[in-house]
Amino acid sequence: MTRLNLVLLVAVIASALFLVRTQYQSRRLYAELDKAEGDARKLLVEKERLEFEKRAQATPLRVEKLAKEQLQMRTAGPAITQYVKLKDARAAQ
Incomplete structure (x- = not known):
């Protein structure tokens, strides 16, 4: 009977240690998940902020202002437009 009690005691202790280890791992994994x-x-907030910034940077007025100021470009009009005439393929033969 003593031998059986000893075996059962070892089994209960092993089971208790396994339960403690499992609970510890569960808490650790939950902390990692959180x-x-x-x-x-945080990444979602940063993505939304960057998308807002991107939209703000790409407004037509801002692009036009940068084109005029930094690239010295000007608005195209009929006075500065040059037209290229396409020769007719039949006339070239």
Whole structure:
């Protein structure tokens, strides 16, 4: 009977240690998951901010202003437009 009690005691202790280890791993994984979700939220906010910035930088008025100021471009009009005439393929033969 003593031998059986000893075996059962060892089994209970092993089971308890396994349960403690499993709970510890579960808590650690939950903490990692929570951190990853927080990082994902931060990345989503950063993405939205960058998309807003991109839209703000690409407005037609801003592009036109940069073209005039930095590239010394001007608006095309009939006075500065040069037309290229296409020769007719039949007339060239």
